[in-house]
Amino acid sequence: MEIIEMNENNKIEYISEIARLKKKKNAIILAHYYQTGEIQDIADFTGDSLALSQKASSNDADIIVFAGVRFMAETAKILSPGKKVLLPDMDAGCSLADSCKAEDFIKFIEDNPGRTIITYVNTNTDIKVLSDIVCTSSNAVQIIESLPESEKIIFAPDRNLGNYVVNKTGRDIAVWNGSCHVHEEFSLEAILKLKEENPEAKIIVHPECVLPVRMIADFIGSTSALLQFTKNDNSKSYIVATEPGIIHQMKKANPFKSYIPAPPKDSTCGCSECSFMKLITIEKIYMCLRDEKPEILIDHDVLLKARKPIKRMMEISEKLGL
Numbered sequence: 001m002e003i004i005e006m007n008e009n010n011k012i013e014y015i016s017e018i019a020r021l022k023k024k025k026n027a028i029i030l031a032h033y034y035q036t037g038e039i040q041d042i043a044d045f046t047g048d049s050l051a052l053s054q055k056a057s058s059n060d061a062d063i064i065v066f067a068g069v070r071f072m073a074e075t076a077k078i079l080s081p082g083k084k085v086l087l088p089d090m091d092a093g094c095s096l097a098d099s100c101k102a103e104d105f106i107k108f109i110e111d112n113p114g115r116t117i118i119t120y121v122n123t124n125t126d127i128k129v130l131s132d133i134v135c136t137s138s139n140a141v142q143i144i145e146s147l148p149e150s151e152k153i154i155f156a157p158d159r160n161l162g163n164y165v166v167n168k169t170g171r172d173i174a175v176w177n178g179s180c181h182v183h184e185e186f187s188l189e190a191i192l193k194l195k196e197e198n199p200e201a202k203i204i205v206h207p208e209c210v211l212p213v214r215m216i217a218d219f220i221g222s223t224s225a226l227l228q229f230t231k232n233d234n235s236k237s238y239i240v241a242t243e244p245g246i247i248h249q250m251k252k253a254n255p256f257k258s259y260i261p262a263p264p265k266d267s268t269c270g271c272s273e274c275s276f277m278k279l280i281t282i283e284k285i286y287m288c289l290r291d292e293k294p295e296i297l298i299d300h301d302v303l304l305k306a307r308k309p310i311k312r313m314m315e316i317s318e319k320l321g322l
């Protein structure tokens with residue numbers, strides 16, 4: 001094995017080693033919009049959960065290094081079982097995925113029989129195995145609307161996105177009571193104060209935010225929809241209520257606009273950043289590409305079962321042109 005000694009400060013060397021190793025090993029880096037700007041900039045592809053799943057199943061790399069959280073890397077492995085999928089830090093979990101444990105979810109399904117089970121991609125693999133269709137925040141509404149109106153639904157795990165799709169679709173949906181600690185942390189009062197100070201700024205919000213924050217939004221959407229909105233819209237400034245990593249792409253697309261991160265309730269913590277996403281670093285990407293670990297491994301039968309609802313999502317999304 002190559003041994004290359006590098007210290008914390010020489011990021012440029014890490015970055016050039018990453019480029020060399022990627023080429024040598026036919027590897028690609030997929031990065032979510034919540035990664036740091038420097039990671040997004042070295043990635044071969046940056047996107048939201050839906051786009052990253054689509055990319056994971058349509059590339060000819062031998063190795064995928066996933067700069068994101070574990071459920072995203074697991075989704076990539078499920079869609080590309082023949083590839084080696086690496087996650088630079090196995091502790092990069094998700095508080096939302098962890099708010100839905102399989103034993104509790106089985107009980108919820110038993111208590112709400114006869115419903116189609118739609119789960120947000122932010123779940124652990126054992127929940128996907130129990131699902132009929134997976135969705136992301138980019139396609140949740142459209143996937144539900146593609147089903148017959150009479151179909152009763154279970155939606156898990158995010159109660160805010162669930163509530164949002166209930167309001168949008170008017171369907172009969174039993175919603176699991178889970179949430180994301182980052183999106184629930186935004187302060188309505190602080191956002192309203194910012195709006196007072198910046199009356200021209202539009203408030204743009206991820207659907208994982210709580211209802212009072214969604215109610216004051218000028219626009220609600222997934223990370224890629226928020227990015228697209230800032231590209232197409234003619235305002236000069238935005239208050240952004242989602243993980244601030246996305247602002248990197250917004251600035252790249254329109255450097256002369258201003259993007260104000262929505263503040264969390266506790267102004268002394270950096271809790272509007274996803275601490276799980278931010279566990280991934282350039283150094284860890286380099287080491288994982290060098291050592292080809294930590295690797296995502298999923299039992300073959302489990303993988304096949306979890307694949308079905310994800311494939312259904314991709315088929316519906318493709319049909320709808322999403």
Ligand code: 13P
Pocket residue numbers: 047048049050122136137138180208221222223224
């Ligand atoms: P997107 O579906 O917008 O990528 O969001 C993923 C996520 O983890 C939101 O917290």
Ligand code: SF4
Pocket residue numbers: 069093094095096097122180181182183243274275276277
């Ligand atoms: Fe999970 Fe929330 Fe982080 Fe998204 S922002 S990965 S939902 S903890």
